[in-house]
Amino acid sequence: MSEEQNHNVSRRQFLTYTLTGVGGFMAAGIILPMARFAIDPVLQAESAGDMKAVASVDDLTDQPQRFDFSYEQEDAWNTSEVTETAWIYQEGDEIVALSPTCTHLGCTVGWEANQDHPEEFFCPCHGGRFKKDGTNIEGTPPTEPLHKYEVEVQEGTVYVGKAESQV
Amino acid sequence: MRWSTDDIPSFVKERQYVDTALVPMLPIDFGDGIRQSSAMTEFITVMTAEIERQFRGRMLLVPPFTYLETKDIEECHKEIEQWIQHMKKEQVKHVVMITADPSWKKVEADLDELLVWMPLVPFENMDAEYKKQVISEQIKQLLPLVMDKWKGQ
Numbered sequence: 001m002s003e004e005q006n007h008n009v010s011r012r013q014f015l016t017y018t019l020t021g022v023g024g025f026m027a028a029g030i031i032l033p034m035a036r037f038a039i040d041p042v043l044q045a046e047s048a049g050d051m052k053a054v055a056s057v058d059d060l061t062d063q064p065q066r067f068d069f070s071y072e073q074e075d076a077w078n079t080s081e082v083t084e085t086a087w088i089y090q091e092g093d094e095i096v097a098l099s100p101t102c103t104h105l106g107c108t109v110g111w112e113a114n115q116d117h118p119e120e121f122f123c124p125c126h127g128g129r130f131k132k133d134g135t136n137i138e139g140t141p142p143t144e145p146l147h148k149y150e151v152e153v154q155e156g157t158v159y160v161g162k163a164e165s166q167v
Numbered sequence: 168m169r170w171s172t173d174d175i176p177s178f179v180k181e182r183q184y185v186d187t188a189l190v191p192m193l194p195i196d197f198g199d200g201i202r203q204s205s206a207m208t209e210f211i212t213v214m215t216a217e218i219e220r221q222f223r224g225r226m227l228l229v230p231p232f233t234y235l236e237t238k239d240i241e242e243c244h245k246e247i248e249q250w251i252q253h254m255k256k257e258q259v260k261h262v263v264m265i266t267a268d269p270s271w272k273k274v275e276a277d278l279d280e281l282l283v284w285m286p287l288v289p290f291e292n293m294d295a296e297y298k299k300q301v302i303s304e305q306i307k308q309l310l311p312l313v314m315d316k317w318k319g320q
Contacts (some may be wrong), residue, residue: 043243081295083299091227104184105177105225107221107224107225108220108221124221124222124223124314125184125222125225126225136225157174
C-alpha cells in the first residue's frame, strides 16, 4: 500500500510542478522578446540596399562622368525618392566616385563647369574649385576635398555606398 | 537653403555667402481655376526645390508668395516689391522669383529683380522617369539665368 502511495503525486508536488511549468512559460514570454530586442541590431541583415548600382564598368573613362541614381528614403512619416549624383572615373584599376556636393556650403559642383578652369570641378555658387581627385584648390572657399563614395564592383556593375570625407 | 529650423541657423551664420532669395509665386483660386492652381503649385514647388538643391550654398528658398488669382496683378506687384525691399534691407543682394502664372508677364519689365516665368508642365499622369527628365531639362535651362544674374552683380 505504502509503495503505491509513493507513485502517487502528492498535492504539494503537483502544485510545485504546475507552478514551475506555468511560471517558466510566463518568464519566457517576458524574457524572449526582451532578448530579441537586445540582439536585434545583430540580426538585421546588412541589406543590399545600402549599396546602389550606378553604372556599368564599360561606360567609365578616365574623365569624370555624371551618373544619377535614386533610392527611397524614409524620413519620419514620409517616404520620398531621393536622387543623388556621383562623378565617376577610372584610373588604372581604381574606380573613383566623387560626391558633387561642394564642401563649402553644399551647392552642386560640375566637372569642367567653367570654361576658364578646364580639368577641374567647379562650384557655381562661390567659385570653389577642386582637382580631378577631389582635392580642393587653395584660395577658393572650400576647406576640404569633395567627399568620396565607397565603391564596389560586382559583375561589371559599379555600386556606390555612403559618401565619406577624404580627410 | 530651406526655410527650416535645420537650415536657418547655418543661413544666419553664413549670411555673407547666402545672398540670394528664391521666391516661388503661386496664385490661389477656389473656383473653376482650382485645378490649374494646384497644378502650378505642384510644378513650381518641385522646380524651386530642385533649384535650391543645386544652389543651396548661395540661395535661401523662402515660403511662397501666394495671392488670390482674382487680385489685380498691379496690386500683387506692389506687394512683392515690399518683400523685395524688406529682403534687400536685410542684406539680400539678389531675388529670384519663379512663377507659372502668365499674368506676371505684364509687370515683368517693372521688376528690378529676376522674374522667371516657366510654362506650366502638368505632372499629373506623368510617370516618374519622364517627370524626372522633364524637370532636369527645365532646370538646365534655368541655371544659366541665375548664374548670369550673379555675374551682373
